[in-house]
Structure formats: structure tokens, C-alpha cells
Amino acid sequence: MRDFSFVQARSRADAVALAHLPDTMVVAGGTEILNWMRIGIVAPDRVIDITRIQGMEGVEPLPNGGVRIGALTKLNDAAQHPLIRDGYPVFSEAILKSASAQIRNLATIGGNPLQRVRCPYFRADEPTPCNKRTPGSGCAALHGSNEKHAIFGWTNDCVAVHPADPPVALAALDAVYVTDDGGAGRRIPAGSFNVLPGQDPSAHSVLRRGEIITAIEIGPHAPKSAYLKIRERESYEYATVSAAVALDLEGDVIRRARIALGSVAMRPWRLAETERRIAGHALGSAAIAAAVDAGFAEARPLSSNAYKIKLARNAVLRTIELAARA
Numbered sequence: 001m002r003d004f005s006f007v008q009a010r011s012r013a014d015a016v017a018l019a020h021l022p023d024t025m026v027v028a029g030g031t032e033i034l035n036w037m038r039i040g041i042v043a044p045d046r047v048i049d050i051t052r053i054q055g056m057e058g059v060e061p062l063p064n065g066g067v068r069i070g071a072l073t074k075l076n077d078a079a080q081h082p083l084i085r086d087g088y089p090v091f092s093e094a095i096l097k098s099a100s101a102q103i104r105n106l107a108t109i110g111g112n113p114l115q116r117v118r119c120p121y122f123r124a125d126e127p128t129p130c131n132k133r134t135p136g137s138g139c140a141a142l143h144g145s146n147e148k149h150a151i152f153g154w155t156n157d158c159v160a161v162h163p164a165d166p167p168v169a170l171a172a173l174d175a176v177y178v179t180d181d182g183g184a185g186r187r188i189p190a191g192s193f194n195v196l197p198g199q200d201p202s203a204h205s206v207l208r209r210g211e212i213i214t215a216i217e218i219g220p221h222a223p224k225s226a227y228l229k230i231r232e233r234e235s236y237e238y239a240t241v242s243a244a245v246a247l248d249l250e251g252d253v254i255r256r257a258r259i260a261l262g263s264v265a266m267r268p269w270r271l272a273e274t275e276r277r278i279a280g281h282a283l284g285s286a287a288i289a290a291a292v293d294a295g296f297a298e299a300r301p302l303s304s305n306a307y308k309i310k311l312a313r314n315a316v317l318r319t320i321e322l323a324a325r326a
């Protein structure tokens with residue numbers, strides 16, 4: 001690991017000013033960035049610790065019936081807060097199914113969507129063609145080991161998926177990331193915070209240099225919601241696929257469904273066509289399955305991951321049932 005200077009930010013303004021400097025990264029819980037520095041994925045000159053900044057931690061109600069979660073809130077604290085646990089089961093469950101209890105005690109909700117892909121070529125010790133790690137070098141996974149990779153939104157330049165759980169729930173809930181860049185800041189919809197491999201396949205998110213996440217805001221509560229994570233072992237494992245569903249019901253009729261899939265693309269994948277077709281149909285009816293199938297019309301498997309289409313489709317159907325019973 002290369003030598004670097006470590007600076008404690010005294011305030012938010014201090015952190016943003018320092019974060020604008022070249023070769024500078026901020027650190028919160030440190031559960032991701034320290035691994036990247038060890039493996040050599042990043043090698044900043046300067047690391048800014050933002051954990052002592054006041055006013056960026058905790059969960060509070062908003063006047064519109066929603067909640068605001070400070071970016072420095074630990075994953076476990078967010079998941080166990082009554083406003084989250086009772087008002088947004090989908091978000092609480094997505095957090096509690098992430099990583100391990102020890103990691104969730106350190107990791108922050110603001111650092112979570114900024115984790116990088118788990119693609120083995122991206123994290124390889126030896127130089128490997130990987131446009132995310134070395135722009136322009138190619139994509140070893142396109143015709144290589146791609147069992148866990150994307151079925152939506154990929155290009156020949158990158159077929160990785162974003163591995164995080166909480167952002168999938170946040171996308172289904174139409175949450176926004178609130179940022180500070182030293183100016184007006186931005187409100188970035190959770191569903192478009194992480195980016196598909198369009199013009200720049202090396203990008204993970206739309207966050208700019210010198211911009212930090214200060215909070216996450218979610219609209220009015222969504223008690224009829226659930227998160228299903230399918231993985232190779234029951235704990236301490238990234239999702240093979242995951243589904244987040246939030247329902248508005250009238251009796252057993254779905255008035256509105258918000259559905260996002262995780263680990264199927266480089267960002268949480270909203271099933272817009274399914275959401276459009278499902279409204280007005282009774283739970284358990286054949287129309288529900290047909291609406292879900294319609295959401296997968298644009299899925300494109302790679303050489304070794306066609307199984308993920310069926311897995312994700314069944315996960316959505318199951319999660320709709322779980323959300324209805326929540």
C-alpha cells in the first residue's frame with residue numbers, strides 16, 4: 001500500500017473543500033475503501049475522515065411523512081430505527097441482509113451505494129482486461145466467467161452488476177440521495193445514482209469529485225413492502241439476485257406496485273412495464289404473473305447466466321406475496 005496523508009474533516013464545508021483536491025478520497029466506515037487500497041484498486045494521496053462531522057448521523061421524520069437518514073448513520077442503526085423498521089420494512093430487511101453484523105456496525109448508509117463491483121476480474125491480483133479497473137483494456141467477463149453478471153443494461157464494455165442491497169430498496173421507494181458539493185448540492189434519485197456502462201464503463205456512480213452524500217430522504221412510509229435476497233449461503237454473501245417490492249393495496253387489489261431488482265444490472269433495475277401492467281389486478285391472479293413476465297422482455301442473458309432470468313422472475317412473484325403479507 002502506498003503512503004498517504006490522513007486528514008480529519010472538522011465540518012461539512014471543510015470536508016467538501018478538501019474533497020475537491022486532486023487524488024483525494026473521503027472515508028466513512030472504511031469497510032470498502034481500505035480493501036481497495038490494500039488490493040491496489042485505488043491509491044489516493046490524501047484520505048479525508050468525515051466521521052466526526054456533526055449533523056450527518058441519525059434518522060428523523062420529515063414534514064411530508066417521510067424520513068431523512070444522515071449519510072453517516074451506521075447500517076445497523078438505520079435498520080433498527082423504529083421509523084425505518086415499521087415504516088419501510090423493505091429497507092430495513094435489505095440492510096439487515098447485507099454483509100455481517102460486525103460490518104453493519106461500522107459501515108455507513110452513505111458509503112453503501114459507493115461500493116464497487118464484486119466482478120472477480122475487477123478485484124484480481126494480476127492485471128486482467130477490465131474497463132472498470134483499467135479503462136480501455138477490455139472486459140474479461142464478457143466471454144469469461146459471467147455466471148453472476150448482468151441480465152439487463154449491459155454493454156460489451158462491462159457486464160458487471162452493482163452488488164449493494166439497500167440501494168435496491170431505496171430505488172423501489174423512490175428515495176433520493178442529498179449531496180453537498182460546496183454549491184447548491186443535488187438531489188439524486190436512488191434509481192439513477194449508480195450508472196449503466198454507457199459512455200464511461202469505468203464509472204460506478206454519478207457522484208462528482210468534491211461532492212459528498214449528506215443524507216438519504218424517503219417519501220411517506222411504505223408498510224406493505226418486502227425485500228427478498230437470493231444468495232448461495234444464507235448469511236455474509238452478496239445477492240445472486242434480489243427483489244424489493246412496495247405495494248399500495250385496496251383489499252386484495254394492487255393499486256400501485258413499485259418493484260426493483262438487485263444484482264441484475266449496474267444499478268437497481270425498476271420493472272417499469274410490470275408496474276404499469278400490474279395495477280388493478282388481484283393478488284394471486286394470472287394477470288400478475290403475466291405482468292411480471294412483461295418486465296423481463298428486455299432481459300438479455302450472457303453465456304453463463306440465463307438461469308438468473310427465471311430466478312429473478314420468481315423472486316419478484318414471491319416478494320409481491322411477502323409485501324402483501326407485511
Ligand SMILES: Cc1cc2nc3c(=O)[nH]c(=O)nc-3n(C[C@H](O)[C@H](O)[C@H](O)COP(=O)(O)OP(=O)(O)OC[C@H]3O[C@@H](n4cnc5c(N)ncnc54)[C@H](O)[C@@H]3O)c2cc1C
Nearest residue numbers: 028029030031032033099107108110111112114164165213
Ligand atoms: C465482507 C463484506 C461483505 C459485504 N456484504 C455486503 C452485502 O451483502 N450487501 C451490501 O449491500 N453490502 C455489502 N458489503 C458492503 C458494505 O455494506 C459497504 O462496504 C459499506 O456500506 C460501505 O460503507 P463505509 O461507510 O464503510 O464506506 P467506506 O469504505 O468508508 O467508503 C466507501 C466509498 O464511499 C465513499 N464515501 C463514503 N461515505 C461517503 C459520503 N458520505 N459521501 C461521499 N462519498 C462517501 C468513499 O470515498 C469510498 O469511495 C460488504 C462488505 C464487506 C467488506
Ligand code: SF4
Nearest residue numbers: 119130131139159160
Ligand atoms: S464486467 Fe466490468 S468489472 Fe468485470 S471485467 Fe468486465 S469491465 Fe471489468
